Amino acid sequence: MKIFNTLTREKQEFVPIEPGKVKIYACGPTVYNYIHIGNARPLCVFDVLRRYFEYKGYDVTFVQNFTDIDDKIIKRANEEGKTYEEISEKYIKEFWTDAEGLNFKPATIHPKATENIDKIIEIVSGLIESGNAYEVDGDVYFSTKTFPEYGKLSHQPLEDLEAGARIMVGDIKRDPMDFALWKSAKPGEPYWDSPWGKGRPGWHIECSAMNIRYLGESIDIHCGGLDLIFPHHENEIAQSECFTGKPFANYWMHNGYINVDNVKMSKSLGNFFTVRDVAEKYGYEPIRYLLISSSYRSPINYSADIIEQCKSALTRLYNCRDNIDFELKNAPDGELNAAVKEKLDLRQKQFDDALDDDLNTADGIAAVFDLVRDINTLVLGKGESRQTVKYAADLFDTLTGVLGIVYNRKEETSDADIDALIEQRTQARKDKNWAEADRIRDELKDMGIVLEDTPQGVKWHRA
Secondary structure: OEEEEOOOOEEEEOOOOOOOEEEEEEOOOEOOOOOEHHHHHHHHHHHHHHHHHHHOOOEEEEEEOEEOOOHHHHHHHHHHOOOHHHHHHHHHHHHHHHHHHOOOOOOOEOOEHHHHHHHHHHHHHHHHHOOOEEEEOOEEEEOHHHOOOOOOOOOOOHHHHHHOOOOOOOOOOOOOOOEEEEEEOOOOOOOEOOOOOOEEEOHHHHHHHHHHHHOOOOEEEEEEEHHHHHHHHHHHHHHHHHHHOOOOEEEEEEEOOEEEOOEEOOOOOOOOOEHHHHHHHHOOHHHHHHHOOOOOOOOEEEOHHHHHHHHHHHHHHHHHHHHHHHHHHHOOOOOOOHHHHHHHHHHHHHHHHHHHEOOOHHHHHHHHHHHHHHHHHHOOOOOOOHHHHHHHHHHHHHHHHHHOOOOOOOHHHHOHHHHHHHHHHHHHHHOOOHHHHHHHHHHHHHOOEEEEEEOOEEEEEEO
């Protein structure tokens, strides 16, 4: 597999630190509000990355954090007259509602910043001892000039970064590019005791602490949104590598922005949508489909028309899978058709080749639709053996499972009650009781069941 590494700005062959194992860290949400569709993109994209490595046989440890102490959380808590814990726990719960709706596979570990204060203090203390950080009146700052490679992820030399920075009036930093590792507590703010007094961690340090604690001093892949390259990930590298003396992450993957009607999504422009807002209108699965339908590094456009196209594409996939189920009911026992298997296997190779090329989910989806076409022309309605139909079903489920789509199939597709109603309608038609047959058809329609009369029998699927 080749991955575009932001650090080197080129596609590189993926070589894990430990053979057969992959350690991935994905920056998670700051839990002060519902997640928006921009947050959902890395959630879905890097869920596919994790699933693909598992599909290829790797033992994956996937860590995604919750930032549960932050200026925004404190502000929200003060506005609502609640504690920061009440706000963060509320929105962690809301996160899981949306994450489950999007079919996000829970990470191996979902640590919280507040669960790792001890590790944060350990790292900050070590950075002070090594001369990479300094304390001023209870605040601790990282000194960027002590890390000569600062800027290597964003590919900007420190001098250029400094040109865009300035020291604010009253700023106590030694240099405008220095950043906070620990903040002294203001009156009324939550705090933890530390060697520098009462305070709380800066934003950047928490991810280094959780990486080192749960994955080790060097990891395989660190991922997140494009907006995190600078300063968040740049600062993570600096503080982590100064603390450990080792490379922090071998591969850095960053997903592109979301545009809304071809304009970059922004609260200030009023084109800002939460996942919950969109899901209430269109459902969760079309959102996931949209977010993985293009190269993860490219901008992606959200609009009502595009989300409707995603719904239509998913309907085609669901119809194929329902037709496979119908075929399985009537398929005879027999040998697996080797010729059909060979052609279907080509689609699996096509899928693997796509995702091996920097997680090209767009071409991966194309391979799935090519598989659907082959199933429709080679398997369905051809009198193939149960073993052949089952092979097609399993391959379909495997590939869509890697992408995390077609996950709302109802277990009751073979519900005895529905089958009984269809049998009653069939008998009514044999008896030429057309009124009763139409009544049953309408009843099934009201239940969301669409019937299709074929020479092989009655097919049905959910609308």
